[in-house]
Amino acid sequence: MECPLYEKIANQIEQQVHEGIFLPGAKIPSVRKSSKQMNVSVATVLQAYSLLEDRGVIKARPQKGYFVQEHKLLHAEALKITPTVNEVSTHTMLRRLLHVSQDDNIIQFGAAIPNSQFLPIRQLQRSVGRLMRLEPEICAAYEFTPGSPNLRRQIAIRMLDSGCQLQPDDITITLGCQNAIMLSLQAVAQAGDTIAIESPTYHGVLQAIEVLKLKAIEIPCSADAGMDLDLLEKAAKKWPIKACVVTPNNQNPVGATLSYQARQRIIGLSLAFGFTLIEDDVYGELSYRDKRERALKADDKHNTVIYCSSFSKSIAPGFRIGWIVGGRFQDKIEHYAYVQSLAIPTLTQTAIANFLENGAYDRHLRKTRLTYQDNLARCQSLIAEHFPKGTQTSNPNGGFLLWVTLPKTVDAMALHAQALDNDIGILPGLAFSLTGQFHHHFRLNYALNWDNKTDAALKTLGQLCQIGK
Amino acid sequence: MECPLYEKIANQIEQQVHEGIFLPGAKIPSVRKSSKQMNVSVATVLQAYSLLEDRGVIKARPQKGYFVQEHKLLHAEALKITPTVNEVSTHTMLRRLLHVSQDDNIIQFGAAIPNSQFLPIRQLQRSVGRLMRLEPEICAAYEFTPGSPNLRRQIAIRMLDSGCQLQPDDITITLGCQNAIMLSLQAVAQAGDTIAIESPTYHGVLQAIEVLKLKAIEIPCSADAGMDLDLLEKAAKKWPIKACVVTPNNQNPVGATLSYQARQRIIGLSLAFGFTLIEDDVYGELSYRDKRERALKADDKHNTVIYCSSFSKSIAPGFRIGWIVGGRFQDKIEHYAYVQSLAIPTLTQTAIANFLENGAYDRHLRKTRLTYQDNLARCQSLIAEHFPKGTQTSNPNGGFLLWVTLPKTVDAMALHAQALDNDIGILPGLAFSLTGQFHHHFRLNYALNWDNKTDAALKTLGQLCQIGK
Known part of the structure; x- marks a missing residue:
């Protein structure tokens, strides 16, 4: 006997989910739309969707529609990740993280993406709206590399605050800071060359090094002093270091900011040993101090520093x-940037340039930094209260990332899996190194809309650590 | 004696022009704005601007404002280009071309950029406007690589027309077709590997090959038959070809479309010799025939083809x-795409997906292709009438590029320089090869707003050829 029409439709949609036409977490067409598309009654579609809900394939969210389920799948796969680092496992974990990062049901301590309340959405909305009304030809026009002259002028003006005196032509617009770091490594090094990096460091640097077939030397980086420059010097004596990727301000993940002495010393080392410094300053504008910290580039008298940054942490990640x-x-x-893609979209360049030009950015930054400080304090006190004895946290004075060191008895990968099971995302320490370190560490993003749910999630994390022991 | 204030201001602006703060062709601040910024009277600024006009630094355009001059500089530098190809001269010529391509005063036969009248600007304007009203959070949200699921679904649907049955997960969104070609080459080959290419070919392919330190074998490509497959076979017998970049439909610059037999044969060669085919189909949707041509990928039974395309030629270059x-x-x-930049902007991805979804694209394409055919006919007849005897043109049945072969007595680089002097941009043949070929060829973009001025420009080009003899 043939199965009823609604079951056929349900099977068809389940098939599409398996084929990836609808990804986990994705919204599927509304009942009305499906009814039109498939030329069947609304009642039949409702029956089909209800069957899919029973099967655990989709999930209804009130007033929002139907979405493909993802938790079970994610959890099952997350458990499979072994606690040794290799390209595949880190890669899988990170992709999974990004995936989960778009699920509204998960508390997003994992990815370093600020909640949209910390971004000047309304001003950007106005800026893009105005552009579309007044200059719709912007869709057509190329802004070839190095990018919009006005945007580069605005950036040159902003960088005065970091102590850099630049001309617009000193600046090339890139597709975010990750792209800037990739282009820097590509310009400086070739396959087989050795790059010194902080350990732990931002995982995007690790992936860039892997993809470009470079070798990495991981130099320990502490929450209070940053990269260990004695060890960097030792490494430079021993190996032919081509470049060193360094984050002088609010390092990701440990939050360190280099002292004046450390800045002078690392520039001295780069000159003495002839390597290039690739400065990642993406959190530089989010300092909690009265004035933002200087860029390393500002003290670069011998032109040995490449400076990279973006507006993804403070204006518009997307x-x-x-x-x-x-x-x-x-x-x-x-x-290289030109050959990579000829140009970056004109619309987004122009919208950011207009936002910078109208002067609302500093006000926005001041407000945001205050909230981050409040969130940080709350985070630290909740961890002190609910996490096992011996748990330590970093004490960043900028950015929105906290580095948590758990007692040796707690495995961060296991915590990660259990947390996901409780709709909580964290990023385990393993993601920040290529050498299988940081088993008892994780990074926590506190640029969230902080409420009772967030409090409860941190409490739950603490309890999971106790169980894991 | 100190010079008067207006002269000081003029000197300062001239200095800024030299430093590149205002690029050739760029608009400088209005008189009123400058008067405010510098806290001087409007009359003083007017005097300063008038002095700069006298010096040939800037130029007033009625109702538009003041712009930095560029013609003299461009012409002088263009003449310096020697007619042998090396990285620098081609690079300089191309950068110059892009630069000129943003000058409204120049007739844009040079760059392969369609005039905005051939792009659905109004629909995109509506699409972006609606997005900003209804989903402003789009500024914040990442659409991580491989890109927007809806956009990839729309592309999968469109590619049915080219004979390809794809799932959204078979597709990765890139930053234009150039980026797709770069990523393909990076995935397939490493420094020192050999790539077979069409000759002449799109200059972006040549630049990608240079930047990635690959070796190129140029296989002659004719306007009627496309790439010479006998020669490709000979080359494959002799050298270890890793990949072959091929444009089966409306090749840039010669306009060739491969026959059914040629398609079968090139796939056979790739299998026999174990090289990958990188298909550039960026002009595929602009076929003048009733139905668009199949993609090579559609007949790729053994999975040896990488397919690359973009919407830059038909929807929104920017x-x-x-x-x-x-x-x-x-x-x-x-x-690799993920590590390159994590994501492509969400806003532009979503706007294009919405445009594809609402179904206006095919109507737009039909209309555009008809105009291109008219422009082509007009172009060919004007060239027949005004160019020296012996001039030949290609006869494309898609796209908007014409390949012009001049008599051996006319040098295309000299013509290029003289044309620029007459506010006409063309792209000389030298840009399409790494081996210094095509001295007597140039490419002509006919996706222009065609009027008497365009007619006159073609006539002028013909006359310049006569003088050059």
């Missing part, structure tokens, strides 16, 4: 606007 | 939305 000040590699970087 | 169907390289390409 716009993907970053930039690079390439110094003596500028020509090479600009040419 | 949005930089391309895509790649990587076949067995898909995982590698997707990972």
Whole structure:
């Protein structure tokens, strides 16, 4: 006997989910739309959707529609990840993280993405709206590499605050800071070359190094002093280091900011040993101090620093606007950026330039930084209260990332899996190194809409640590 | 004696022009704005601007404002280009071309950018406007690589017309077709590997090959038959070809479309010699025939083809939305694309997806292709009438590019320089090869707003050829 029509439709949709036409977490067409598309009654579609809900394939969210389920799948796969690091497992974990990062039901301590309440959405909305009304040809026009002259001018003006005196032509617009770091590494090094990095460090740097077939030397980086420069010097004596990727301000994940002495010393080392410094300053504008910290680039008298940053942490992650000040590699970087894609979208470049130009950015930053400080304090006190004895946290004075060191008895990968089971995302320490370190660490993003749910989630995390012991 | 204030201001602006703060062709601040910024009277600024006009630094355009001059500079530098190809001269010529391509005063036969009248600007304007009203959070949200599921679904649907049955997960969104080609080459080859290419070919392919330190074998490509497959076979017997970049439909610049037999044969060659085919189909949707031509990928039974395309030629160049169907390289390409920039902007992805979804694209394409055919006919007849005897043109049945072969007595680089002097942009043949070929050829973009001025420009080009003899 043939199965009823609604079951056929349900089977068909389940098939599409398996084929990835509808990804986990994705919204599927509304009942009315499906009814039209398939030319069947609304009642039949409702029956089909209800069957799919029973099967655990989709899930209704009130007033929002139907979405493909994802938790079970994610959890099952997360458990499979072994606690040794290799390209695949880290890669899988990170992809999974990004995936989960778009699920509204998960408390997003994992990815370093600020909640949209911390972004000037309304101003951008106005800026883009105005552009579309007044200059719709912007859809057609290319802004070829190095990018919008006005945007580069605005960036040059902003960078005065970090102590850098630049001309617009010193700057190339990139597709976010990750792209800036990739272009820097491509300009400076070739396959087989050795790069010194902080350990732990931002996972995007690790992935760039893997993809470009470079070798990494991981230099320990502590929450209070940053990269260990004695060890960097030792490493430079021993190996032919081509470049060193360093985050002088509010390092990701440990939150360190380099002292004046450390800045002078690392520049000295780069000159003495002839390596290039690739400065990642993406959290530089989120300092909690009265004035933002200087860029390393500002003290770069001998042109040995490449500066990378973006607006993804403070204005619009989805716009993907970053930039690079390439110094003596500028020509090479600009040419490579041009060949990579000819141009970055005109619309997003222009919208950010207009936002910077109208002067609302500093007000926005001041407000945001205050909330981050409040969230940080709340986070730290909740961890002190609910986490096992011996848990330590970093004490960043900028950005929105906390580095948590658990007692040796707690495994962060197991915690990660259990947390996901409780709709809580964290990023385990393993993601921040290529050498299988940081088993008892995780990173926590506190740029969230902080409420009772967030409090409860931190409490739950603490309880999970106790169980895991 | 100190010079008067207006002269000081003029000197300061001239200095800024030299430093590149105002690029050639860029608009400088209005008189009123400058008067405010510098806290001087409007009359003083007017005097300063008038002095700068006298010096030939800026130029007033009625109702538009003041712009930095560029012609003299461009012409002088263009003449310096020697007629032998090396990285620098081609690079300089191309950068110059892009630069000029944003000058409204120049007749844009040079760059392969359609005039905005051929793009659905109004629909995109509505689409972006609606997005900003209803989903402003789009500024914040990431659409991580492989990109927007809805956009990939729309592309999968569209690609049915080219004979390809794809799932959304077979597709990765890229930053235009250039980025897709770069990612393909990076996935398939490493420094030192040999790539077979059409000759002449799209200059972006040449630049990608240079930047990635690959070796190129140029296989002659004719306007009627496309790439010479006998020679490709000979080359494959002799050299270890890793990949072959091929444009089966409306090749840039010669306009060739491969026959059914040629398609079968090139796929056979790739299997026999074990090289990957990188298909550039960016002009595929602009066929003048009733139905668009099949993609090579559609007949790719053994998964040896990587497919690259974009919407830059038919919807929105400035949005930089391309895509790649990587076949067995898909995982590698997707990972590389992710590490390159994490994501492509959400706003532009979503706007294009919405435009594709609402179904206006096919109507737009039909209309556009008809105009291109009219422009082509007009172009060919004007060239027949005004160019020296012996001039030949290609006869494309799609796209908007014409390949012009001049008599051996006319040098295309000299013509290029003289044309620019007459506010006419063309792209000389030298840009389409790494081996210094095509001295007597140039490419002509006929996706222009065609009027008496365009007619006159073609006539002028013909006359310049006569003088050059």
